[in-house]
Amino acid sequence: MEQWAWEEASEPFGDIDEAWQQFLERLRWEEPAESEGFVFTVTQLNDYVRGLINDDPILQGFWVRGEISRWQVYQSGHAYFTLKDETSQLEGVMWRERLAYLREMPKVGDMVRVFGRLRVPKGTSQQPRGGRFEIEAERIVREWQTGVWWQRFEALKRKLQAEGLFDAERKRSLPQFPQRIGIITSLDGAALRDMLRIARQRHAGIEIIVFPSLVQGEEAPKTLVAALQLANSERVRQLVGEIDVLIIGRGGGSIEDLWAFNEEVVVRAVAASRIPIVSAVGHEVDVTLTDFAADVRAPTPTAAAQMVVPDRQEWLARLEQLALRLNQAMRHRLRSATERWRRLAERRCFTDPMSLFADRRQLLDLLTLQLDKGFGRNLARWQECLNEWQRRLLAASPTAQLERWRERLGRYDDALQTAAQKALQRRRQTLQVYVAKLEAMNPYAVLQRGYALVRDPATGRVVTRTAHLTKGQVAEVLMADGQLQVTVNEVVTEDGKDAANL
Amino acid sequence: MERMPQTFEEAVSRLEEIVRLLESGELPLDETVRLYEEGQKLLAFCQQKLADAERRIKIVTINDGGELQVREFEGDLP
Numbered sequence: 307m308e309q310w311a312w313e314e315a316s317e318p319f320g321d322i323d324e325a326w327q328q329f330l331e332r333l334r335w336e337e338p339a340e341s342e343g344f345v346f347t348v349t350q351l352n353d354y355v356r357g358l359i360n361d362d363p364i365l366q367g368f369w370v371r372g373e374i375s376r377w378q379v380y381q382s383g384h385a386y387f388t389l390k391d392e393t394s395q396l397e398g399v400m401w402r403e404r405l406a407y408l409r410e411m412p413k414v415g416d417m418v419r420v421f422g423r424l425r426v427p428k429g430t431s432q433q434p435r436g437g438r439f440e441i442e443a444e445r446i447v448r449e450w451q452t453g454v455w456w457q458r459f460e461a462l463k464r465k466l467q468a469e470g471l472f473d474a475e476r477k478r479s480l481p482q483f484p485q486r487i488g489i490i491t492s493l494d495g496a497a498l499r500d501m502l503r504i505a506r507q508r509h510a511g512i513e514i515i516v517f518p519s520l521v522q523g524e525e526a527p528k529t530l531v532a533a534l535q536l537a538n539s540e541r542v543r544q545l546v547g548e549i550d551v552l553i554i555g556r557g558g559g560s561i562e563d564l565w566a567f568n569e570e571v572v573v574r575a576v577a578a579s580r581i582p583i584v585s586a587v588g589h590e591v592d593v594t595l596t597d598f599a600a601d602v603r604a605p606t607p608t609a610a611a612q613m614v615v616p617d618r619q620e621w622l623a624r625l626e627q628l629a630l631r632l633n634q635a636m637r638h639r640l641r642s643a644t645e646r647w648r649r650l651a652e653r654r655c656f657t658d659p660m661s662l663f664a665d666r667r668q669l670l671d672l673l674t675l676q677l678d679k680g681f682g683r684n685l686a687r688w689q690e691c692l693n694e695w696q697r698r699l700l701a702a703s704p705t706a707q708l709e710r711w712r713e714r715l716g717r718y719d720d721a722l723q724t725a726a727q728k729a730l731q732r733r734r735q736t737l738q739v740y741v742a743k744l745e746a747m748n749p750y751a752v753l754q755r756g757y758a759l760v761r762d763p764a765t766g767r768v769v770t771r772t773a774h775l776t777k778g779q780v781a782e783v784l785m786a787d788g789q790l791q792v793t794v795n796e797v798v799t800e801d802g803k804d805a806a807n808l
Numbered sequence: 809m810e811r812m813p814q815t816f817e818e819a820v821s822r823l824e825e826i827v828r829l830l831e832s833g834e835l836p837l838d839e840t841v842r843l844y845e846e847g848q849k850l851l852a853f854c855q856q857k858l859a860d861a862e863r864r865i866k867i868v869t870i871n872d873g874g875e876l877q878v879r880e881f882e883g884d885l886p
Contacts, residue, residue, distance in 0.1 A: 483816035483857070493867070502865060502881070510862040516881060517868055532870070542868060545876055618858055625858070628823050629851050635830035636844045643837050 352437045356426040359439060365424040370441065371449055372396065374416045379405070387412070389420065389441070397440040398422070404444055409560075417449040447560075455561055459568055463595055466570070471577045472598040478582045480602060483616050484550030486513040488581065490533045492521045497557040497586070497607035504611035509618040515546050521556035526566035530554070534575040552579060553610045554596065555586030567594035576600055586610035670767075688744055695733060753786035760784075763791075772799045813850070816857045823850040 346354070359365050372389030379385045383402030388395055398420065400408075412418055422443040429435030466472060487505070491498050498516065505514055517533040520526040536542055537552055554576060556564070566572060567587045576583055577599040585600035586607040597603040604610030654661055753759070760769040761782040769775055775794050783790040813819040826847040830840060865881035 481817065483820075485816075506862075509858070511858070513863045514865045514881075515868055516865065536868065536870060541876055545878065546866060546868065621858055622855075625820075625823075625851060625854050628820075628827055628847075631827045632823075632830065632844065632847045632851070635827060635833070636840065639830065639833055639835075639837070639840045642833065 348437070352426060352428075355437065355439075356428075359424050359426055362424075367421070367423055369419055369421050370396065371417070371419045374412045374414050374418055377412055377414055387443075389418070397438065398443050399440055400443040400446065408446060410448075412446055412448075419447050419449045421445040421447075455565070459595070462568065462570055462573070463598065466573060466577075466595065466599070471573070476577070476601075478601045480582055480584065480614060481550045483621070484512065484614065486515060486547055486549050487614055488515045488517060488537045488549040488552040490517045490519050490530065490537060490552060490554040491556055491607070493518045495521065495557050497555060500557075500606075500608045501553065501586075501611040504608055505615040508612070508615040509621075511618070512615055513546075515542075515549060520566075522559065522563045522566055527569040527572050530566060530572045531575040534572075534579060538578075538580045549581050551614050552581045552583040553586055553604075553607070553614060554583060554600070555604070555607045555610060556588065557607060558589040558592065561592075564588050564592055564594055567596040572596060573599045584610045584614055685744070688740060691740070692737065695737065750786075753784065758783050758785050761789075772797050813853070816854060819850045819854050819857075823847055823854065826850070 370389065372391050374387055375390040375395070376388035377385065378387070383405065385400040385405050387398045387400070389398060390396070400422075420441060420443045422441045422445075424439050425442045426437070426439050427435050463472075470476070489498065489501055491501075493516070502514065505512060515537075517537050519529040519533040521530070534552075534554065537549060542549070554567075556567075564587055567585070573595040576585065576596050582601045584602045584604050585594070585597045586604040586609065587594045587596055588606075590605040602613065604613055650656070760775075761767065761784060762769050762774065763780060763782050769781060775781055775797060777794055777797055779794050781792050781794060783792050813822055826843050829835060830843055830847070835843070867879050867881055869877050869879075871877050
């Protein structure tokens with residue numbers, strides 16, 4: 307039906323009213339239902355986008371770099387400008403109050419860096435504004451890397467680098483424990499106070515010599531160089547003593563403020579410093595040629611003071627540690643020495659020195675025994691002899707026979723008796739000779755002949771070698787009729803005799 | 809007899825050397841004792857350096873006549 311109607315409609319009509327009706331029919335057909343989506347008003351859409359932008363933290367404060375392609379200050383005092391780069395443009399506004407802080411008014415063609423937030427401007431009924439965004443600038447600074455400063459910086463850096471002023475081999479290490487520190491900076495700056503405060507906190511015993519100088523402005527390079535030369539001079543060395551390390555620097559500021567530290571004379575004077583030198587110019591992000599020429603670059607003056615002034619507490623702790631290790635090592639060493647000594651002392655020769663002599667003593671006993679035995683054997687033999695003689699004697703004087711003889715040969719009695727007695731006498735004499743001989747072999751009998759025995763009272767043993775006694779030792783001297791307690795005055799050992807043989 | 813060091817750095821590095829030597833435990837006893845005594849002296853030297861009293865801050869300038877002038881820093885330090 308409709309299909310048919312459509313085909314009908316494609317037919318050429320002469321009647322405009324009919325054609326209008328058919329067009330309305332078709333519109334109704336193609337239009338979406340009203341309930342399918344929300345319809346913004348233009349203002350609502352712009353507000354929505356504004357909300358998105360306002361909610362974005364990055365867009366609330368950022369830096370953007372570009373070239374000024376339009377700069378207009380209106381009657382109101384506000385400035386309207388355009389930033390551009392090769393392919394894009396960004397509109398911007400800087401309100402009157404902010405404009406007052408600008409160091410210099412930007413010009414068309416300047417490369418700048420703008421800090422601000424993004425906004426979507428609101429129109430009014432008198433002046434509706436389009437759906438576009440712009441930057442609300444807070445600060446505008448010259449983008450110096452493309453500017454004349456940068457070119458000067460780069461040119462001088464290349465030149466001095468080529469001369470070898472920045473070579474790594476030239477860099478000296480800083481003393482670990484300086485006695486005297488020189489600081490070249492402005493007396494009025496916060497940098498000096500920061501450095502002095504840090505130095506005091508770390509180690510107040512370090513002497514600090516300040517060489518005042520201007521740190522910005524036209525006169526600054528000249529005074530910086532003068533201060534550097536002064537600090538390095540022999541006169542100052544004689545006046546205040548050897549300065550171990552120098553700090554040259556100042557607090558933060560703009561590139562222009564810090565420029566003195568990029569001046570050739572200053573950089574050269576820093577490189578020429580006899581005393582090791584630390585540069586401490588501006589903030590962490592600031593880099594000057596002085597930083598390149600110095601032995602060490604500190605990010606800030608505060609950091610320079612921390613680098614240079616030794617921390618007393620830290621060193622005390624380190625020393626304490628060393629003292630501890632020293633004492634421990636010593637204790638340990640002594641303990642091991644004692645241990646070794648004790649092990650030595652525990653050895654048998656020290657704990658039981660007599661054991662060393664045990665073998666010898668045994669030998670001595672053995673010899674003594676053999677000696678005794680020898681004596682004993684001899685005695686026994688003599689006893690046997692004696693007995694034999696006695697037996698023979700007895701055999702030779704039979705009483706019965708004597709009786710018989712007395713009985714039967716009474717008259718020979720006396721003669722016989724005499725004869726017997728004579729024989730006995732003879733035998734007795736012989737016996738005495740033997741006994742005397744026997745006596746002569748008795749060691750104690752020798753004493754009768756004037757010999758003496760020396761005995762060690764401690765052991766009770768006979769001393770046979772001079773080596774057995776030492777000077778001052780007490781000894782017993784045995785004599786025939788008693789003994790003497792004597793003290794050895796001197797020990798004289800005859801050469802060639804082995805005193806230690808026994 | 810060993811030379812006493814002139815500077816704190818020298819003293820500390822010698823002290824560290826002595827501690828290392830002693831810790832190796834390979835030295836004869838008399839050498840150990842000698843080093844220990846030297847170490848004690850070095851410690852005293854270093855501690856004395858650290859105990860140094862607070863020093864004034866000086867300002868050195870040259871006046872118009874080219875003479876050196878030394879004065880003391882008079883500002884307050886926090």
